Amino acid sequence: GTVMVKDIVPNSGSPYFEWLFVFNGEVYFNANEKLWKSDGTDSGTVLVTNNQDCIYPYDLTIYNNELYFIGDHHNLCKSDGTQAGTSVVKDMRDLGGSGGISYLQTAGNNLFFRGSQVDSAGYGDGSELWVSDGTEPGTVMVKDINPVSDFSGLNYPSFISIGNEVYFVADDGTNGNELWKSDGTESGTFMVKDINSAGDGVN
Secondary structure (H helix, E strand, O other), rough: OOOOOOOOOOOOOOEEEEEEEEEEEEEEEEEOEEEEEEOOOOOOEEOOOOOHHHOOOOOEEOOEEEEEEEOOOEEEEEOOOOOOOEEEEEOOOOOEEEEEEEEEEEEEEEEEEEEEEEEOOEEEOOOOOEEEEOOOOOOHHHHHHHOOOOOOOOOOOEEEEOOEEEEEEOOOOOOEEEEEEOOOOOOOOEEEEEEEEEEEEEO
């Protein structure tokens, strides 16, 4: 009962596989740096998209009944499982410089992630907490936790959701790494407790 489902790259050795994830009853995965899906049959194992902005798919996550993932390390992408329905939600390089995205986590009606942007002049906010509602205008930085230019608030991101909030570790530049939480708004993003009041944070 254990068989090869499909020879994805015939006569060319072994393809690169990563991020197997179940969505709408099918298995989605990264094969040779592109998004594929499979229903468990040869004919039903197909390439989802050739969109070059959504290559290197990783951190697959379900949000609002669609599959979200990080593409090419700087794009937030989403897919309904079809080529036409796969697109970029946000290009983190849209300020003209560099950008990055990592660690997708859903909580309530929000999709949280760690994001960074640098403009064409080389100025940026480091890695901070971002949120998305699935649209480009609705994908924004929640709060500049460490407001010193180019310093990151989320050096060691590890999100966990409880209800409508995410909990995470952040450094505001004053208290060191401490426990924070967010409901997706700037006013609702704050340090839960200064566990180490000496000011150099905790492990």
